[in-house]
Amino acid sequence: MSRLLFIFxxxxxxxxxxxxxxxSLVFVVDTTISMTDEISIIKSNINATVDSIKDFDVEFILxxxxxxxxxxxxxxxxxxxxxxxxxxxxxxxxxxPEESLGAIKMALxxxxxxxxxxxxxxxxxxxxxxDEIKTITNMCDxxxxxxxxxxxxxxxxxxxxxxxxxxxxKNCRGSVILYDLGSLRHAFKxxxxxxxxxxxxxxAQYDFLxxxxxxFAVDTYxxxxxxSVAGEHPDIEIINHLGEKMDVQRIINTxxxxxxxxxxxxxxxxxxxxxxVDYGMVTIYTRRAIHVEFGFSSKxxxxxxxxxxxxxxxxxxxxxxxxxxxxxxxxxxxxxxxxGEEIHLQYQALDKTxxxxxxxxxxxxxxxxxxxxxxxxxxxKTVIEGVTPPVKPQDPVRPLPARSQVxxxxxxxxQTILATLFHFNVYL
Ligand SMILES: *[C@@H]1O[C@H](CO)[C@@H](O)[C@H](O)[C@H]1NC(C)=O
Ligand SMILES: *[C@@H]1O[C@H](CO)[C@@H](O)[C@H](O)[C@H]1NC(C)=O
Ligand SMILES: *[C@@H]1O[C@H](CO)[C@@H](O)[C@H](O)[C@H]1NC(C)=O
Ligand SMILES: *[C@@H]1O[C@H](CO)[C@@H](O)[C@H](O)[C@H]1NC(C)=O
Ligand SMILES: *[C@@H]1O[C@H](CO)[C@@H](O)[C@H](O)[C@H]1NC(C)=O
Numbered sequence: 001m002s003r004l005l006f007i008f009x010x011x012x013x014x015x016x017x018x019x020x021x022x023x024s025l026v027f028v029v030d031t032t033i034s035m036t037d038e039i040s041i042i043k044s045n046i047n048a049t050v051d052s053i054k055d056f057d058v059e060f061i062l063x064x065x066x067x068x069x070x071x072x073x074x075x076x077x078x079x080x081x082x083x084x085x086x087x088x089x090x091x092x093x094x095x096x097p098e099e100s101l102g103a104i105k106m107a108l109x110x111x112x113x114x115x116x117x118x119x120x121x122x123x124x125x126x127x128x129x130x131d132e133i134k135t136i137t138n139m140c141d142x143x144x145x146x147x148x149x150x151x152x153x154x155x156x157x158x159x160x161x162x163x164x165x166x167x168x169x170k171n172c173r174g175s176v177i178l179y180d181l182g183s184l185r186h187a188f189k190x191x192x193x194x195x196x197x198x199x200x201x202x203x204a205q206y207d208f209l210x211x212x213x214x215x216f217a218v219d220t221y222x223x224x225x226x227x228s229v230a231g232e233h234p235d236i237e238i239i240n241h242l243g244e245k246m247d248v249q250r251i252i253n254t255x256x257x258x259x260x261x262x263x264x265x266x267x268x269x270x271x272x273x274x275x276x277v278d279y280g281m282v283t284i285y286t287r288r289a290i291h292v293e294f295g296f297s298s299k300x301x302x303x304x305x306x307x308x309x310x311x312x313x314x315x316x317x318x319x320x321x322x323x324x325x326x327x328x329x330x331x332x333x334x335x336x337x338x339x340g341e342e343i344h345l346q347y348q349a350l351d352k353t354x355x356x357x358x359x360x361x362x363x364x365x366x367x368x369x370x371x372x373x374x375x376x377x378x379x380x381k382t383v384i385e386g387v388t389p390p391v392k393p394q395d396p397v398r399p400l401p402a403r404s405q406v407x408x409x410x411x412x413x414x415q416t417i418l419a420t421l422f423h424f425n426v427y428l
Contacts, residue, residue, distance in 0.1 A: 024111035025053075025195065026061040026073065028103045030121035033090045037181050038120055038152050045188040046085045053195040054078050061110060065103040066091040073110040096155035097162075098123040101132040104147055104168060108139040115145040117172075118191060122153030124162035133167055140172035146194075146202060147172035150187040152179055166207065166281065173202040175283045177230045183254045190228070190252060190259060197224050199285040206282040211275040214282060218265045221288040221384065227272055228252075228259045231280025236260055241268035290386050292373060293322040300358065302350075313365035313393040319345070323355035327375040327384065332359050337368040337390055363393040 029035070029042065050060065060081035063073040074084050100121050107117045140147065149165050165176045179187060206214055208231075218225070229236050233255055238246040252259040274282055295307025301320045311317040323329060334343040347359035363369070371388045 022057050022059045022112065023195075024061050024115040025058050025191075026063055026107040026111050026115060026117045027085070028063045028065065028100075028107050028117060028119040028121075029088060030098055030100065030103075030119075030123060031064045031066045031088060031090050032095060032098065032123070034096075034122055034153065035120075036090050038122065038184060039088050039090055041181065041184045042120060043086055043088070045185050047082060049188045049191055050078060050082060052192050056195050056198075058195060061107070062088075063103060063107050063110070064088060065099060067095045067099055070099055070102045071106050071110075073106060075110075096123040096153075097126045099126055099129060101125045101129040101136065101164070101168070105132050105136055105139070108136060108143065108145060108147075111143070111145060113143045113145065115143065116191075116194060117145060117147045117174075118187070119147065119149045120187075121149070121151060124155050124159065125164050130164060133164065133171075136168055137171040145172065147174040148190075148194075149174065149176045150179055150184065151176060152181065152184060154178075160279075169281065170204050170207070173204045173283070175204060175228055175230045175281050177257045179254070179256060183256070186252050186254055186257065190257070193226060193251060193259070193261070194285070197226070197285070197287050199224075199226070199287050201286040201288065202283065203286075204281070204283040206284070208274060208276065208280050208282065210278065211273070212282070214272045214274065214284075216270050216272065216284060218267055218270060219288075219382075220267055221290055222265060222267075222286060223263070223289050224285075224287040225262045225265060226259065226285040227262075228257065228283045228285075229274050229276065229280060230257050230283075231276035232256060232278050234258045234274065234276040234280050236275075237273045238262065239271040239273060240266075241270065246270075288384070290327070290375070290384055291324060292386065292388065294371060294388065295320050296363075308394070310391055310394045311361075311363040313363045313367075313396070316360060316362055319359045319361065319371070320350070321347070321357045321359070321371070321373065323357070323373075323375055325353065325355045326378055327355060328352065328378050329355075329357045329373065330376050330383070331372075331374040332357075333372040334361060335370045335372050335387070337370070342372070365393055365396065368392045 060078055061073050061075045062081060062084050063071050076084055098121060100119060104117060104119060147168055149169055151161065154161060161176055161178060169176045227236060236258055238248050240246050248260040248262050250260050293304055295304050295309060296311035297307040297318050298312060298315055300318055301307045307320050321332065329347060332345045332347050334345055345359040345361055347357050350356040350358050368390045370390050374383060374385045376383050
């Protein structure tokens, strides 16, 4: 290994946060005086929004900003967050542009990986903060967070939307959507859809001038897709591999944003034909899942029948992992809830052709964990990553006669786990 590569690996390891914190939803709200109407729209939509997504393992953070103050970010319980939103007050100044880039940076600093930053402002960013883009892009890359900018103004009505916002959005898997006061409530509908489905791939590298045809492939692991088009009078049509226009669910259709959802897609090549009056931006959300079965046993198991769905703590325990036969296991990690500790497990193939693998570990009582699995498609080498739902080791019980122990542990189960597809060559 070259020294350079070694240093690179070291940096990567240091840069990736190990703590499995909850996804943060950071509401970055411009509170200058011109935002009076927007703040009242935020207040009238926030309760229902929070109510519909609060159970999705998220934490809410409020980050108000008004020139020259940015923050501080307020991290409260869900009800505390709502109280704080209802206490928001606009401040005396009416400057334009605003310190929105500093606020976005602070939001990224304050939030964990995979967080969502929602920016509500009616002003363009200050030019003297342009250098922040590099930091913001870097943080979005490392944290895999998203930044969505909901704009309700542009300093001067004749100005175009500031290109800096587009840069931030493109580099942070987001979008810039211009709403008028009458349609700002749609921003909340979009927020709900983004949080509810656990999208594991978000691409925002598409922009267009008046129109564009974007091809995308749906593979066997794709379960849901959502496409958002922002711009002036945007529209979208989805065309399947047979060249037929598909009937898709349109959840938002305003004069500046249109969002469609697709479920149960069959495998194949598709085309999204997007149109608009001028410049526009497309964000594609994909959710993929793989079916993985797993079980635990103190003896080397030959099948799921010989395992139980939670390990017995304190003794050496085998983990049987069964993948789709087209996949080959490349790593198993144990992620401890609470501490966020990650432990790489050694594993071996029990029957590679059927996708059977075993690892071994001694589990600790009371330490709930998840298994993080990376696999590779045997033929095209596509890499898939997924995490199981949490598993809690068994409570200590009085030892039972051997026969009934086996009988009790004959629990069969499987879980669909979320997966992210990567192209293998990126990693070599
Ligand atoms: C937010 O605050 C809670 C409790 O005060 C804490 O447990 C949690 O870790 C905080 N979140 C972040 C991202 O710091
Ligand atoms: C919204 O939530 C806040 C904080 O929990 C509460 O005080 C307020 O009455 C709620 N408003 C509505 C319209 O439900
Ligand atoms: C997209 O493809 C259609 C034909 O399927 C074509 O008529 C249209 O001009 C294309 N649009 C762009 C922007 O290339
Ligand atoms: C790899 O093969 C699977 C199964 O045939 C397919 O669904 C997937 O789209 C392929 N991936 C790539 C990148 O070709
Ligand atoms: C979407 O809204 C536009 C007006 O902005 C309208 O012309 C169009 O018919 C709508 N499309 C759908 C599918 O509702």
